[in-house]
Amino acid sequence: MPSALRADGITVKFGGVVAVNDVSLDVEQGKILGLIGPNGAGKTTLFNALTGFVTPQAGRIYLHGNEITRLPPYRRIRIGIGRTFQTERPFEELTLLENVLVAAFLKEPKRKKAERLAMDALEKVGLADRYDQPALDLNLARRRRLELAKALAVQPSVLFLDEMMAGLNPPALKDMIGFVRQLTDQNLTIVMVEHIMEAIIALSDHVIVMANGSVITEGLPGDVIEDPRVITAYLGED
Amino acid sequence: MKKHYIIFAGLVLMGIFYPQMFPGYLSVAITLLLYAGWATAWDILGGWAGQVSLGHASFVGLGAYFVAVETSHHEIAPWWAVLMALIAAAILAYLWGRLTFKLKGPYFTLSTIAIAEVFRLIAINEGWLTGGATGVFIMTLPEPFGLDLFSRQVNYYLALAFAAITVLVVMLISRSKFGYQLRAVREDEDSAMASGINPTTVKLKAFMLSGALTALGGGIYAIFLSFIEPHIIFYLLLSVQIALTAIIGGRGTIWGPCIGALLVVGSGELFRTTFAEANMLIYGLLIMVVVIFMPRGIVGEPARYLIRRVYAKRAQS
Numbered sequence: 001m002p003s004a005l006r007a008d009g010i011t012v013k014f015g016g017v018v019a020v021n022d023v024s025l026d027v028e029q030g031k032i033l034g035l036i037g038p039n040g041a042g043k044t045t046l047f048n049a050l051t052g053f054v055t056p057q058a059g060r061i062y063l064h065g066n067e068i069t070r071l072p073p074y075r076r077i078r079i080g081i082g083r084t085f086q087t088e089r090p091f092e093e094l095t096l097l098e099n100v101l102v103a104a105f106l107k108e109p110k111r112k113k114a115e116r117l118a119m120d121a122l123e124k125v126g127l128a129d130r131y132d133q134p135a136l137d138l139n140l141a142r143r144r145r146l147e148l149a150k151a152l153a154v155q156p157s158v159l160f161l162d163e164m165m166a167g168l169n170p171p172a173l174k175d176m177i178g179f180v181r182q183l184t185d186q187n188l189t190i191v192m193v194e195h196i197m198e199a200i201i202a203l204s205d206h207v208i209v210m211a212n213g214s215v216i217t218e219g220l221p222g223d224v225i226e227d228p229r230v231i232t233a234y235l236g237e238d
Numbered sequence: 239m240k241k242h243y244i245i246f247a248g249l250v251l252m253g254i255f256y257p258q259m260f261p262g263y264l265s266v267a268i269t270l271l272l273y274a275g276w277a278t279a280w281d282i283l284g285g286w287a288g289q290v291s292l293g294h295a296s297f298v299g300l301g302a303y304f305v306a307v308e309t310s311h312h313e314i315a316p317w318w319a320v321l322m323a324l325i326a327a328a329i330l331a332y333l334w335g336r337l338t339f340k341l342k343g344p345y346f347t348l349s350t351i352a353i354a355e356v357f358r359l360i361a362i363n364e365g366w367l368t369g370g371a372t373g374v375f376i377m378t379l380p381e382p383f384g385l386d387l388f389s390r391q392v393n394y395y396l397a398l399a400f401a402a403i404t405v406l407v408v409m410l411i412s413r414s415k416f417g418y419q420l421r422a423v424r425e426d427e428d429s430a431m432a433s434g435i436n437p438t439t440v441k442l443k444a445f446m447l448s449g450a451l452t453a454l455g456g457g458i459y460a461i462f463l464s465f466i467e468p469h470i471i472f473y474l475l476l477s478v479q480i481a482l483t484a485i486i487g488g489r490g491t492i493w494g495p496c497i498g499a500l501l502v503v504g505s506g507e508l509f510r511t512t513f514a515e516a517n518m519l520i521y522g523l524l525i526m527v528v529v530i531f532m533p534r535g536i537v538g539e540p541a542r543y544l545i546r547r548v549y550a551k552r553a554q555s
Contacts (some may be wrong), residue, residue, distance in 0.1 A: 034362055053431075055430065073431040073432065074429070074431045074436045074437075075436075077431065077433065077434035078434045082432075083432050084432075085428065085432065089429060091421055091422070091425050093542060093545060094421070102419070102422045102433050102435075103429075103434070105419070105433075111413065111415070134546070136542075136545065136546060137546070150432070150433065151432070154432075154433060208522070
């Protein structure tokens with residue numbers, strides 16, 4: 001399988017603090033990469049470096065073999081990256097359809113066609129029947145799904161999900177895992193930062209564990225969570 | 239959306255017959271229409287794109303000075319002067335935005351006050367360019383199709399056309415790709431970027447459109463006054479009034495700035511005649527009432543309430 005996303009030696013520093021230290025990764029097309037680690041491990045910073053919201057001091061990033069290290073976020077989005085945010089902020093006065101429309105306009109400037117794209121994205125997350133509801137008063141699970149629909153509406157080939165599962169109740173979690181699972185069936189490549197182990201184990205093809213800015217181990221999800229180094233990173237030494 | 243166009247057509251029609259019905263109140267109506275247009279133009283940047291400017295008097299001044307100086311010193315027809323002003327305003331807005339859009343929120347607003355002040359000082363001190371502190375008189379104007387551009391009636395229809403154009407532009411934008419890009423940038427620039435939007439480009443476009451339309455109104459204002467003074471036309475107070483008109487009416491709404499103009503200009507006129515000196519007091523109270531009880535403005539607040547109620551009703555049934 002060809003590599004969809006590759007990063008070599010990414011280092012991000014904030015002043016004197018090294019948030020991400022020489023991290024490399026490679027995701028095959030259609031696979032899900034899980035990024036885990038305790039708070040402050042540098043997952044979100046790495047995530048932001050890959051999507052262009054933070055500029056790394058060293059390293060290179062490739063999307064389908066093309067270097068994107070220096071591209072601003074909106075240009076990365078235009079060539080095939082999609083992302084969600086941990087704290088979703090929908091446009092409250094607009095309907096769900098209009099919320100997704102903002103993203104759908106990227107690939108389709110005509111309103112009618114863009115609306116169709118937006119509807120497709122809403123269908124994929126099970127919100128199509130509520131398309132004309134204002135985003136005001138939407139509950140957490142539906143806000144997350146709306147956030148996912150927005151990321152899908154830019155027609156990405158590599159999708160970045162930032163803690164989509166956090167705070168969801170068990171049925172909502174199960175639904176969300178189902179939506180993400182379906183996406184890889186359509187050959188979408190996914191990188192997800194996640195704290196919910198249940199989701200990581202259910203979805204990831206490969207897991208990278210970070211602590212203090214570095215990769216401490218990686219591998220299949222089942223193997224990684226048994227690794228004593230990972231347990232130490234999460235729980236500390238005896 | 240269709241209802242907006244019907245309201246628009248109705249208002250324009252009423253506007254067309256207004257001079258026949260109230261020939262004694264043309265000046266008030268011209269002021270009201272100019273403020274409606276300026277506030278609507280301001281709102282493209284301040285409301286839809288969320289970048290509050292307190293420097294829009296610069297664009298009024300630019301439009302007014304282009305018309306006044308070009309017609310009286312260079313004998314260029316006012317419509318060409320207006321066209322030049324529109325282009326100059328768009329270029330100015332582009333450079334201005336390039337310089338200041340790195341600043342966010344209140345810092346952007348402060349920078350607009352500073353830049354506008356620079357233009358006021360230029361207008362006062364660079365006499366060779368602007369006629370200096372004494373201002374510029376417009377003595378003669380051509381008479382296209384035999385129309386006297388100095389007549390109140392013609393001024394009125396120019397102001398009506400200006401207000402109608404700005405509202406029409408905003409109506410077209412509100413449903414378009416650009417309109418949604420503006421809202422996205424206003425709400426959250428990171429989230430907008432995640433939709434592939436370059437926030438700086440979108441804000442620059444909004445500023446250029448907003449500035450050019452404001453200058454158009456400025457040109458008409460110059461013809462209406464036929465005498466312009468830098469102290470008044472470039473003054474911070476004018477910028478503040480334009481911004482307040484839109485904010486009181488409702489930022490980021492189609493009709494908010496027009497309602498704001500009706501209230502601000504209308505009440506100003508009413509209070510000045512009935513309460514004389516106390517009118518500023520009442521004006522201040524009015525602003526406070528709106529800001530405290532209707533932070534989204536007179537149109538914005540009920541619109542939000544309505545959206546909520548209509549949906550709640552449907553969810554129950």
